Amino acid sequence: MATLNLRQLVKEFEATRVIHGVDLAVADGEFVVFVGPSGCGKSTLLRLICGLEAPTSGDIEIDGQRVNHVAAADRGLAMVFQSYALYPHMTVRQNMAFGLENVRTPREIIETKVREAARLLQLDTLLERRPTQLSGGQRQRVAIGRAIVREPRIFLFDEPLSNLDAELRVSMRTEITSLHERLAATMIYVTHDQVEAMTMADKIVVLRAGRIEQVGAPLDLYNRPANRFVAGFIGSPQMNFIPVVAGGHDGDGVAVTLPGGQALAGIAARTAPGAGTTLLLGVRPEHLALTANIADAQLSLKVLHLEQLGAHSLLHGLVADGGTRITVHAPGQTRVSAGETVGVTIAPRDAHLFAGDDAGLAI
Amino acid sequence: MIGFLAGTRGRGRFDWTDWFTYGYLTLGLFLMFGPVAWLVLSSFKTESAITEFPPSLLPMGTKQVAVPGEDKPKPVYRVTLADGSTRELAELRRIGLTSTMVDPARPDELVRVPIDQRTPVREFRLATENYAELAGKFDFGQYLWNSVFITVVATIITLLFNSMAAFALSKYRFAGRKTVFLLILSTLMVPPTIVLVPNFLVVSELGLLNSLWGVIWPAVATPTGVFLLRQYMLTLPDELLEAARLDHASEWRIYWRIVLPLTAPALAVLAIFSVMWRWNDFLWPLVVLSKSEKFTLQLALNAFQGDLVTQWNYLLAMTVITLVPVTLVFAFLQKFVTQGIASAGVK
Numbered sequence: 032m033a034t035l036n037l038r039q040l041v042k043e044f045e046a047t048r049v050i051h052g053v054d055l056a057v058a059d060g061e062f063v064v065f066v067g068p069s070g071c072g073k074s075t076l077l078r079l080i081c082g083l084e085a086p087t088s089g090d091i092e093i094d095g096q097r098v099n100h101v102a103a104a105d106r107g108l109a110m111v112f113q114s115y116a117l118y119p120h121m122t123v124r125q126n127m128a129f130g131l132e133n134v135r136t137p138r139e140i141i142e143t144k145v146r147e148a149a150r151l152l153q154l155d156t157l158l159e160r161r162p163t164q165l166s167g168g169q170r171q172r173v174a175i176g177r178a179i180v181r182e183p184r185i186f187l188f189d190e191p192l193s194n195l196d197a198e199l200r201v202s203m204r205t206e207i208t209s210l211h212e213r214l215a216a217t218m219i220y221v222t223h224d225q226v227e228a229m230t231m232a233d234k235i236v237v238l239r240a241g242r243i244e245q246v247g248a249p250l251d252l253y254n255r256p257a258n259r260f261v262a263g264f265i266g267s268p269q270m271n272f273i274p275v276v277a278g279g280h281d282g283d284g285v286a287v288t289l290p291g292g293q294a295l296a297g298i299a300a301r302t303a304p305g306a307g308t309t310l311l312l313g314v315r316p317e318h319l320a321l322t323a324n325i326a327d328a329q330l331s332l333k334v335l336h337l338e339q340l341g342a343h344s345l346l347h348g349l350v351a352d353g354g355t356r357i358t359v360h361a362p363g364q365t366r367v368s369a370g371e372t373v374g375v376t377i378a379p380r381d382a383h384l385f386a387g388d389d390a391g392l393a394i
Numbered sequence: 395m396i397g398f399l400a401g402t403r404g405r406g407r408f409d410w411t412d413w414f415t416y417g418y419l420t421l422g423l424f425l426m427f428g429p430v431a432w433l434v435l436s437s438f439k440t441e442s443a444i445t446e447f448p449p450s451l452l453p454m455g456t457k458q459v460a461v462p463g464e465d466k467p468k469p470v471y472r473v474t475l476a477d478g479s480t481r482e483l484a485e486l487r488r489i490g491l492t493s494t495m496v497d498p499a500r501p502d503e504l505v506r507v508p509i510d511q512r513t514p515v516r517e518f519r520l521a522t523e524n525y526a527e528l529a530g531k532f533d534f535g536q537y538l539w540n541s542v543f544i545t546v547v548a549t550i551i552t553l554l555f556n557s558m559a560a561f562a563l564s565k566y567r568f569a570g571r572k573t574v575f576l577l578i579l580s581t582l583m584v585p586p587t588i589v590l591v592p593n594f595l596v597v598s599e600l601g602l603l604n605s606l607w608g609v610i611w612p613a614v615a616t617p618t619g620v621f622l623l624r625q626y627m628l629t630l631p632d633e634l635l636e637a638a639r640l641d642h643a644s645e646w647r648i649y650w651r652i653v654l655p656l657t658a659p660a661l662a663v664l665a666i667f668s669v670m671w672r673w674n675d676f677l678w679p680l681v682v683l684s685k686s687e688k689f690t691l692q693l694a695l696n697a698f699q700g701d702l703v704t705q706w707n708y709l710l711a712m713t714v715i716t717l718v719p720v721t722l723v724f725a726f727l728q729k730f731v732t733q734g735i736a737s738a739g740v741k
Contacts (some may be wrong), residue, residue: 081640083636083639083640103636104639104640104641104642104643105642108640109640110640112630112633112636112637114633116631116634117637118634121656129638129643130641133641133643133647134642170449221650312414
């Protein structure tokens with residue numbers, strides 16, 4: 032059980048800077064998920080925390096103590112690797128006991144702890160098997176068991192589910208979440224899958240190119256993305272971005288002009304953009320609605336293709352003016368077919384505005 | 395097995411490539427196994443049978459028979475008697491051109507025969523006494539012990555040292571690690587004869603002449619071994635070591651409990667090589683060991699070839715005994731050689 036603080040953490044590999052001054056505080060017992068596209072530095076950050084890499088500058092503090100120069104073994108952390116990294120020549124029992132043997136734990140205590148962890152993870156019957164004789168999900172559980180028996184201060188998970196098939200991934204997701212509830216331990220979890228992040232995290236850290244883009248609870252990120260990148264990364268299918276021109280604003284919010292010339296008023300904004308500036312309107316597919324009457328619609332959409340999922344349908348198409356590609360999430364099953372043009376309405380309360388530049392900060 | 399050995403390329407009939415393949419393989423078999431087979435068969439011949447001309451392939455000896463009233467068995471000859479009949483008689487003694495013979499069934503009845511009227515009766519006979527008398531002839535046990543000691547100890551130390559070097563070179567990042575590796579590899583290009591004298595001087599200064607350790611120490615660090623093990627260890631995932639490090643394992647424990655067990659196939663290859671090298675080593679022991687009680691089997695074999703007389707039957711028997719251990723080691727571990735070399739080379 033521990034807190035973690037990162038202060039201005041920088042990591043350079045030779046001349047390349049991969050972590051650009053990261054600041055982060057993780058509270059005791061929190062489940063934090065690092066999420067971001069591949070190459071964003073999330074795994075490097077994890078390796079810095081556990082001590083497998085040394086930071087170029089900045090501080091890492093565990094329970095308020097600076098651990099920059101403490102060896103990985105002495106930081107009291109445990110990591111579950113993407114490849115599981117189980118010792119192939121040892122049985123499940125030996126794999127789990129290895130860490131305890133290294134700190135000269137008495138044999139009886141090792142036995143009790145291994146048995147307890149095995150029971151918790153339903154590995155009781157597999158203790159004498161070798162990793163090659165286990166399925167992917169079982170190996171995953173052994174890797175977690177190996178972390179549990181050491182009673183680490185912080186659990187680290189490096190994309191632990193990415194080698195599992197979709198079905199197993201969903202069930203392991205719940206297992207890890209319930210494990211977190213039972214152990215009430217601080218856990219840091221790295222993934223590139225935003226669904227995992229949304230479903231498991233107390234707090235999500237969105238990373239891009241070695242920088243933290245936003246930190247917050249899952250729904251905060253969903254409802255109030257700090258910039259265009261976070262808005263696009265969190266939520267599936269992705270948020271739609273439509274270029275608009277800012278108009279006036281009143282107490283109700285900002286008004287913009289849509290590509291077809293239609294106006295949309297009452298968009299919530301933190302600052303008032305200058306009239307006439309080009310902005311991006313961000314609307315999630317589920318906040319767009321189809322309308323039968325094209326004259327009432329704010330956008331007209333030429334449907335390119337459909338995904339009928341039964342419970343809901345996804346319509347992919349081009350906005351008539353400007354040719355922006357957008358996706359509409361329609362409840363139930365739709366009668367629209369590819370090639371048709373349909374009207375789309377936007378709920379202004381659920382729309383977001385982003386600056387038109389590269390940073391794309393929320394307005 | 396039969397199907398494998400008698401496999402053909404053409405379906406059911408011999409293609410020309412089959413003729414070629416079988417011919418080539420038979421030739422190879424003959425070239426490689428001919429001398430060995432000849433050696434083994436000859437080691438079972440009596441001293442006289444080895445030197446006889448024309449030589450026989452199988453160990454043949456003159457048939458011997460016990461004659462009542464005589465201490466030793468007597469050789470049997472096929473004799474053409476004066477009346478033209480032939481009989482098989484045992485020769486008691488031979489004086490000049492006359493041989494005194496007797497029928498073992500009727501020991502009282504002596505027959506005198508001119509020696510050109512008799513031919514020895516030969517039969518297949520293994521001269522096992524070549525082996526049986528070997529131990530008594532000279533200090534075979536001592537030589538065997540010296541050889542075994544050098545081979546076993548040198549192999550263990552070779553495995554230990556080379557794997558430690560390979561571990562550092564494959565799993566640690568430090569300045570100059572490529573240079574060190576290349577330096578080690580480049581010693582492969584120095585012929586052993588060139589370093590023979592410097593090595594001798596070092597061993598002599600260390601007072602290791604006429605000591606088995608003088609043979610062991612200069613041989614234990616081999617560039618081939620370091621290279622082989624390093625290439626294999628490169629294929630072990632770094633994550634295993636990192637996991638062990640997080641598991642609070644010391645670097646020595648990582649080496650001993652994680653890396654070494656997982657390098658077993660490559661270690662087996664190196665062990666086989668090392669056993670063969672040390673067991674067959676001749677030049678270096680010859681230089682270091684000059685007292686006969688320190689001789690290895692190879693040196694003893696050499697010493698057995700006297701200046702004036704060489705007892706070939708014993709020499710050949712001893713050569714066969716010397717071949718057996720390496721052959722056994724190779725036969726049982728050869729599948730590791732192919733596996734180990736394949737995995738060290740491919741990845």
